[in-house]
Amino acid sequence: MKKYLAVFIVTIKEYFVYRLNFILWRFRVVLNILLPLFLWSAVLDRNPVVGNYGRTQFVSYLLYGNLIATFVFGTRTFDISSDINDGKIINTLLKPVSFFSYNFAKEIADKAVNLFFAIFEIFFLIWLFKLNIVSPNNLFLFLPIFVNSILISYFINLSLSFIGFWTTEVWPIRFIFIILLSFVAGNYFPLDILPPTTYKLILLTPFPYMFYLPTKILINQQLTINNLFPLIILSYFWLLASYFLARLVWHKGIKSFSFWGR
Amino acid sequence: MIKKNLKLFYLYSRYSLKTIFQARMGIILFTLGKIIRFLFLLFLIYIVFSKTRLVKGYSLNQMIIFYLTYNIIDSFSQLLFREVYRFRPQVVSGSFDLILLKPHHPFLRILVGGVDFLDLILLIPYIFLTIYFILQLPTSNLQLLSSILYLFLIINSLLIATAFHITVLALAILTTEVDHTIMIYRDMTGLGRFPLEIYKEPVRGIFTFIIPIGIMMTFPAKALFNLLSWEFILLSFVVSSLLLLFSFQLWNFALKKYQSWGG
Numbered sequence: 001m002k003k004y005l006a007v008f009i010v011t012i013k014e015y016f017v018y019r020l021n022f023i024l025w026r027f028r029v030v031l032n033i034l035l036p037l038f039l040w041s042a043v044l045d046r047n048p049v050v051g052n053y054g055r056t057q058f059v060s061y062l063l064y065g066n067l068i069a070t071f072v073f074g075t076r077t078f079d080i081s082s083d084i085n086d087g088k089i090i091n092t093l094l095k096p097v098s099f100f101s102y103n104f105a106k107e108i109a110d111k112a113v114n115l116f117f118a119i120f121e122i123f124f125l126i127w128l129f130k131l132n133i134v135s136p137n138n139l140f141l142f143l144p145i146f147v148n149s150i151l152i153s154y155f156i157n158l159s160l161s162f163i164g165f166w167t168t169e170v171w172p173i174r175f176i177f178i179i180l181l182s183f184v185a186g187n188y189f190p191l192d193i194l195p196p197t198t199y200k201l202i203l204l205t206p207f208p209y210m211f212y213l214p215t216k217i218l219i220n221q222q223l224t225i226n227n228l229f230p231l232i233i234l235s236y237f238w239l240l241a242s243y244f245l246a247r248l249v250w251h252k253g254i255k256s257f258s259f260w261g262r
Numbered sequence: 263m264i265k266k267n268l269k270l271f272y273l274y275s276r277y278s279l280k281t282i283f284q285a286r287m288g289i290i291l292f293t294l295g296k297i298i299r300f301l302f303l304l305f306l307i308y309i310v311f312s313k314t315r316l317v318k319g320y321s322l323n324q325m326i327i328f329y330l331t332y333n334i335i336d337s338f339s340q341l342l343f344r345e346v347y348r349f350r351p352q353v354v355s356g357s358f359d360l361i362l363l364k365p366h367h368p369f370l371r372i373l374v375g376g377v378d379f380l381d382l383i384l385l386i387p388y389i390f391l392t393i394y395f396i397l398q399l400p401t402s403n404l405q406l407l408s409s410i411l412y413l414f415l416i417i418n419s420l421l422i423a424t425a426f427h428i429t430v431l432a433l434a435i436l437t438t439e440v441d442h443t444i445m446i447y448r449d450m451t452g453l454g455r456f457p458l459e460i461y462k463e464p465v466r467g468i469f470t471f472i473i474p475i476g477i478m479m480t481f482p483a484k485a486l487f488n489l490l491s492w493e494f495i496l497l498s499f500v501v502s503s504l505l506l507l508f509s510f511q512l513w514n515f516a517l518k519k520y521q522s523w524g525g
Contacts, residue, residue: 020437024446031449034465035456039310039317042460047314129462172291179295183302189309 003097004105011076011109026117033066033125036188051193057219060133061190063122065215069187070118072149072210074111077103077157078174081164087259099250100158107154134219141225142217145232148239149210155242156206162246165253186212203231206238270366274375278344282379293380300333300384303455318459323398324487325456330392331483332455335416337385339423345376346427347444350434359522372431373424396486408486411495415482421502422478426451428509432516454479474501 015022040062044055053061080103083089092099126133136142160177164170182188185207191199202208213231217223282289307329311322320328349372352358361371396404430443437443450473458466458476470476477498484490 021442025442028442028446028449031446031453034461035453038460038462038465039306039456041462042317043310043314046316050313128464167287169285169288169291172285172288172295176291176295176298179299179302183299183306188306193313194309 004101007097007102007105008109008112011106012113015110015113022113026114026121029066029070029114029118030121030125033062037062037125037129040189051190053190053193056132056134058190059131060219061215063125063131063133064136064218065187065211067115067118067122068146068149068214068218069185069211070114071111071146072153072214073181074107074114075153075157076106076110077154077161080158080161081170081174084161084164084253084257085168085170089257090259100246103158104154111150134221136218137221138217138223141223141228142214145209145217145235146214148235149214152206152235152238152242153210155239155246158246159242159249162249162253165249165257181207181210184208185210186215190216192216203234206242209235209238267366267370270370271374274371275377278376279379281376289380293383296380296384303329318457320457320459323395324483326395327392327399327486328457328480328483329455330388330395331416332451332479333388334385334392335419335423335479335482336451337381337388338420339427341378341381341385342374342420343423343427344378344381345372345374346430348376349431350438350443353434353520354438356522358520362520369428373427399487405488408488411490412482412486415485415495415498418498418502419478419482422474422505425502425505425509428506428513432509432512435516435520450475451479456480457484474498474505477501 037059040050040058041055043050044058048054050058080089083092092102095102125131156177160174161170163173184202184205191202191208191212194202209231213228213235217228304326307322307325310317311325315321317325349358352361352372358368358372361368364371396409426447427444430447433443450469453461453465453469454475457480458470461469466476481490481494481498485495
């Protein structure tokens, strides 16, 4: 545990070496929330209820969602595929640590730093645009689902990085994943405002369990567990599926891996 | 001189095409990814308009034209200026020296030397779709003058895009600490996918007059809908000229500060 705590601290320190770079990265994140926030605000100016969401609930969905996305989607697994391609992964494999836990410690450090700044940014947006949001609800139900979403995202990102064992063209595949994630996970709007068939089809994919479900739980004031029960089950299903997928790809990949000169 | 530069541009573009075809899988996946992103945002517009008839006074058709115009300007600038995305590592490694030593202007290599033909694949359907949606506008809205202005303002937007890209090149020399300046530019221009009226102040003011994303991405479509006064049309040409001048000045300043790594 001590080893992973050290990895966690070193990763955080890395961020503060390039402070300006990090500040501008956060500026980009703020820019990206403005479009959905104001586009839907413009709709809500004319139409006070969209789906089952009033203005406060809709804005809360987008802002809490942004916080959750910061923690769930922030990842350092990008480094793994390039480490595989240029052979640097050998350095990690030789260390007396678990590869998965070592990378997870780096991942959590990345998420923690980003979340810390995201909280201030959200308060800044609320203050600047005088937004109303609901206070967080259902925290006991939210927490396990939130942990699930972090792990699903981590295992899927790992699996994508392990594609580097077979090809150097990992980035195009990740590009498609990021695009799917940013739309199908529910970043732009709550998925249940979609036509019912489209909504049900999207629920079969892993994406809504990384963003939509935890956010929905957090903002919902009159939650009925019966409605959410199938989604919670599916969330656990995708957690297990993504874990076994990551392990499978890792075992296959590491067997086919070879490098020279190190 | 122009003939020589065109020949070099052609040569670099050919090399770029050959490089792109080295990663065939990448071509398919990147193009697919861009198509998916385009369709998703188009779908978002339809979802928005399934909940309301007008957004800040704009109809569905007008909103789609805003979005398509953004895509044309964005794709065209990516098509031309893709090499800018690869410039910073050249500064950090010192290999920019090799470009400076060549007997031609460095912009031929670092600004327009990596034409991205993948964006051409998408640019053509964007143009056809835009023409289709413009023709769907009520005939009372469509005038020859406004259509000509639309074209001129798109060209003007490309000049602004050129100025932004030169500024990014200059910043890559001045601050090697920041490795994603070009992505900040992309995120800022992304706000111009839809008319800036949707944003509240101070965002709207900042991205219209201080960082002229509104002028760049939304003024052409507004001129097409006859919603832009002559003062603003003139302003947009003045802004692009000033920005271009500023970017050249900044580039000259940055070049004087450039320090090679001596390799």
